[in-house]
Amino acid sequence: MVTSRASVNSIGWACIVISSTFVVGCYRPPQVGPDNYRLVQGLRTAISARRGDWLEAAAKLASERHASGDLNDEQFAALEAIIAQARDGQWQDAEHDVIRLAKAQKPSAEEIEHSKVKKKSSPQKRKAA
Secondary structure (H helix, E strand, C coil): CCCCHHHHHHHHHHHHHHHHHHHHHHCCCCCCCHHHHHHHHHHHHHHHCCCHHHHHHHHHHHHHHHHCCCCCHHHHHHHHHHHHHHHCCCHHHHHHHHHHHHHCCCCCHHHHHHHHHHHHHCCCCCCCC
16 A cells, blocks of 8 residues: 555644544633632623723732632633733633633532522522412
8 A cells, every 4th residue: 555645644634633622622621619709700701891900900819819829720720821812812712711611610519518508498488378
């Protein structure tokens, strides 16, 4: 079987593109934890409003929370990547990514349990006769 170098290169590039697409498509944003939900919401608001001053306030808060240990390196890197996009004027991409980050958040076992307890303890409204 005779194959040309161009054919082998084409197959190699196709494998790289498919692999890259698979890896990027499978990336899941990190869980930021309930203590950082407001930070994500503030960042989302800053980006959707295209407000650089709000963006910088969110960036400062993210840095402070990272320095204090309230954000780990992975969480901080995810936020920083979104902030960098917005700083570069890629507002639409940043908005897509911050929405994806916000939607990826799942309640912790503690939050689920707290929600169950709260529902059990809230009084039922009676229907008027």
